[in-house]
Amino acid sequence: MVPTPTPTPPPTRAPSSVPAPAPTPTPAVRLTLSRLRRIASVTPRGEFLAPPRMTATAVRLLVQVCLVVYLWRGLYANTESSAGLDETQAVGYAVLAVLAGRIRGLDRRAGRDTVIQHLHFGTIVYWYLRPMRPQRYYALRALGDQVYGFGWVLGGYVLCLAAGVVAPPASAEVAAVFAVSMLLGQLVLYYVMMLVDLLCFWTLRNEAALLILVFAQNLLSGVYAPLWYFPDWFITLSAFLPFQATLGVPLSIYVGRIGVGDAFGQMAVQGVWIVLLALLTRRLWDMAGCRVVAQGG
Amino acid sequence: MNAVIEARGLSKVFHTTVRRPGLGGALRSLVSPERVAKVAVRDVDFRVGKGELLALLGPNGAGKSTTIKMLTGILTPTSGEALVAGVVPHRDRERNAHNIGAVFGQRTQLWWDLPARESFAILRDIYGVPEDRYRERIAEFDGLLELSEFWDTRVRHLSLGQRVRCDLAASLLHDPPVVFLDEPTIGMDVVVKEQVRRFLRHQVEERERTVLLTTHDMTEVARLAERVVLINHGRIVLDGPLQEIRRRFGGTWQIRATLADAADLQEIERQERFAVGDGSCGSDGSGQGRGSVRGDRPDGSAGPGGSAGPGGPFGGQRDLSSLPGFAGIGVLRREGPRVVFGPVGDGAPSVHEALKVVIGRFQVTDLALEENDLEDVMRSAYLSDVPGQGALAPEGSSSSPSSFSSPSSDPSAPSDPSASSDSSSSAAVTSTSQGG
Numbered sequence: 033m034v035p036t037p038t039p040t041p042p043p044t045r046a047p048s049s050v051p052a053p054a055p056t057p058t059p060a061v062r063l064t065l066s067r068l069r070r071i072a073s074v075t076p077r078g079e080f081l082a083p084p085r086m087t088a089t090a091v092r093l094l095v096q097v098c099l100v101v102y103l104w105r106g107l108y109a110n111t112e113s114s115a116g117l118d119e120t121q122a123v124g125y126a127v128l129a130v131l132a133g134r135i136r137g138l139d140r141r142a143g144r145d146t147v148i149q150h151l152h153f154g155t156i157v158y159w160y161l162r163p164m165r166p167q168r169y170y171a172l173r174a175l176g177d178q179v180y181g182f183g184w185v186l187g188g189y190v191l192c193l194a195a196g197v198v199a200p201p202a203s204a205e206v207a208a209v210f211a212v213s214m215l216l217g218q219l220v221l222y223y224v225m226m227l228v229d230l231l232c233f234w235t236l237r238n239e240a241a242l243l244i245l246v247f248a249q250n251l252l253s254g255v256y257a258p259l260w261y262f263p264d265w266f267i268t269l270s271a272f273l274p275f276q277a278t279l280g281v282p283l284s285i286y287v288g289r290i291g292v293g294d295a296f297g298q299m300a301v302q303g304v305w306i307v308l309l310a311l312l313t314r315r316l317w318d319m320a321g322c323r324v325v326a327q328g329g
Numbered sequence: 330m331n332a333v334i335e336a337r338g339l340s341k342v343f344h345t346t347v348r349r350p351g352l353g354g355a356l357r358s359l360v361s362p363e364r365v366a367k368v369a370v371r372d373v374d375f376r377v378g379k380g381e382l383l384a385l386l387g388p389n390g391a392g393k394s395t396t397i398k399m400l401t402g403i404l405t406p407t408s409g410e411a412l413v414a415g416v417v418p419h420r421d422r423e424r425n426a427h428n429i430g431a432v433f434g435q436r437t438q439l440w441w442d443l444p445a446r447e448s449f450a451i452l453r454d455i456y457g458v459p460e461d462r463y464r465e466r467i468a469e470f471d472g473l474l475e476l477s478e479f480w481d482t483r484v485r486h487l488s489l490g491q492r493v494r495c496d497l498a499a500s501l502l503h504d505p506p507v508v509f510l511d512e513p514t515i516g517m518d519v520v521v522k523e524q525v526r527r528f529l530r531h532q533v534e535e536r537e538r539t540v541l542l543t544t545h546d547m548t549e550v551a552r553l554a555e556r557v558v559l560i561n562h563g564r565i566v567l568d569g570p571l572q573e574i575r576r577r578f579g580g581t582w583q584i585r586a587t588l589a590d591a592a593d594l595q596e597i598e599r600q601e602r603f604a605v606g607d608g609s610c611g612s613d614g615s616g617q618g619r620g621s622v623r624g625d626r627p628d629g630s631a632g633p634g635g636s637a638g639p640g641g642p643f644g645g646q647r648d649l650s651s652l653p654g655f656a657g658i659g660v661l662r663r664e665g666p667r668v669v670f671g672p673v674g675d676g677a678p679s680v681h682e683a684l685k686v687v688i689g690r691f692q693v694t695d696l697a698l699e700e701n702d703l704e705d706v707m708r709s710a711y712l713s714d715v716p717g718q719g720a721l722a723p724e725g726s727s728s729s730p731s732s733f734s735s736p737s738s739d740p741s742a743p744s745d746p747s748a749s750s751d752s753s754s755s756a757a758v759t760s761t762s763q764g765g
Contacts, residue, residue, distance in 0.1 A: 063454065067454040067455060070450060071451060074442075074451065075442075077447065078440070078441075078442030078443060081444075082442065142442070143485075145441060155438065157401075157436070158438035160402070161401060161403065161426055161431050162452075162456070163424075163455065164423070322405065324403055324404075
């Protein structure tokens with residue numbers, strides 16, 4: 033049997049018959065990773081290059097933790113339980129709140145790197161002159177800040193555990209749920225802080241209003257004191273705001289105020305806040321982009 | 330001219346709320362705020378070709394920076410169109426970002442807490458500059474700006490001059506064909522200024538970058554700019570070579586000569602009589618007296634005892650153009666053997682050319698020269714209320730070299746010239762209610 037000759041492909045098809053080398057993603061991926069690393073590490077690099085600033089941070093944390101421990105132990109000196117919490121829970125909550133405040137509490141002001149400073153000095157224009165959307169740049173910076181801040185929190189947590197100031201989670205299950213809730217809380221915090229920063233585009237000359245907003249955020253998120261010490265109307269009010277989803281919920285899970293069974297509902301609420309805030313801030317970025325006007329020449 | 334930067338009828342109107350006076354007014358303003366439109370830039374048209382350096386000049390608040398911000402895509406024009414390297418800047422900011430570099434005076438784009446070199450590395454990654462190209466450019470910029478002396482210092486510790494040099498390098502790391510420089514040398518010492526000027530010349534001449542520069546430093550303009558666009562009250566007043574600004578706004582010279590020969594004086598007298606009879610005295614009839622001497626002093630003002638002349642403040646010249654070689658030269662004043670020569674009309678020669686002619690023709694026993702410096706000319710230009718967009722088109726441009734078109738009138742726009750952007754030197758950035 034004569035084999036049927038295989039038709040040769042037309043010359044124009046020749047290139048397609050030989051599979052073209054697939055574009056190797058390596059350089060692009062490498063560039064993306066390098067870009068991510070560089071931008072995310074701006075704040076940490078600035079801190080590493082300023083050892084006095086890091087020392088001050090360590091001292092401040094130490095002092096704050098000590099004061100908080102003495103304060104809450106003093107409050108519980110004559111009582112076993114208050115607002116349904118014992119001393120270990122209350123002290124643990126307060127110490128973790130102080131530590132967690134460090135995650136995004138970096139001193140960008142010293143580096144002239146807050147959004148309101150960029151707006152004030154006019155350097156925000158460069159955010160709009162680069163081939164990277166400002167919100168992406170903002171996100172990468174925030175990621176770096178939060179990862180770096182998390183390092184501090186982890187170090188402080190280990191020390192507090194060793195010193196017996198904070199009790200470990202009641203179980204592995206609680207630890208896991210706490211970790212997830214904390215991650216969600218950090219996302220909510222990221223969007224809340226972004227919201228405050230974006231408001232600067234509209235309230236440049238009203239820094240006091242922004243400070244009040246930051247204070248309210250800390251108060252309502254339970255950084256200053258656990259929310260259950262506040263009156264009922266305050267707790268009801270805060271339930272309709274995103275702030276307690278940032279720290280109040282995960283820390284309550286950690287100290288056992290919110291049981292694992294109830295935690296999922298709370299985490300769903302955190303998820304809803306993330307979606308709502310993401311949509312809102314996205315819209316605000318678009319609007320802010322139309323309002324970037326440097327005054328004075 | 331193949332335009333790299335093109336502005337067509339570019340206008341920007343800011344809307345602001347005005348607070349009424351008093352407590353009642355403040356409350357009323359809260360309920361029904363009064364909105365006011367401020368025209369920062371109106372109907373701006375110009376083109377800049379490849380490898381051209383254009384100086385955008387004007388007094389504070391004239392609309393220069395607003396124009397630059399529209400061309401960089403930071404601001405969206407209220408009307409008109411901007412095209413930079415084929416991209417509409419505000420519509421495609423990211424693509425535009427690859428085509429342009431920008432330095433805004435004292436506003437640094439470097440990260441305050443990091444050494445300048447780390448800022449360069451961040452920008453390299455943001456712009457996706459290949460490593461080998463990055464190294465080449467850094468080496469080139471270092472050679473021209475001596476960056477390596479201080480690039481390992483944190484930006485917060487750099488002097489202004491060092492920081493702006495780093496900013497210039499940072500803005501060019503991605504090799505943009507177009508560069509916008511908004512008062513880049515403000516506050517620098519003369520040595521650093523000169524270094525920056527050399528750098529800019531190199532970028533224009535060797536790298537063929539298109540540069541749009543705003544500055545108040547007239548030495549810089551004289552050294553760098555081939556062409557200037559003068560903007561005032563948001564409108565282009567003049568677009569042409571620097572020489573044209575000198576001609577139009579009183580840039581002038583005087584040659585004070587004492588003549589030795591009575592025959593020369595008689596000759597001048599005869600020419601004067603002829604010129605006056607001819608009605609030719611250099612004024613263009615508009616009162617602007619292009620190329621004419623505005624009074625006695627080089628700054629264009631009439632000095633004490635100055636001869637404003639019969640033709641008004643700019644009409645005192647007696648044209649000597651019927652003398653061979655004296656085209657564009659006239660007599661401003663004469664007292665006995667002392668004669669003051671000055672430029673007349675559009676084709677007036679430079680002071681050096683005129684000097685050559687005067688001493689070639691007459692026997693001179695004493696001589697003094699005076700020439701306006703550019704700052705005087707610019708002061709005169711800024712203070713003049715010349716309306717409209719004057720297009721003294723450079724070679725290759727479509728406009729007629731001598732045409733000065735009137736501004737297109739916009740009945741809806743406020744007529745108050747102060748409605749253009751403010752002149753604050755602060756750098757605050759805020760909402761659209763702020764002029765700029």
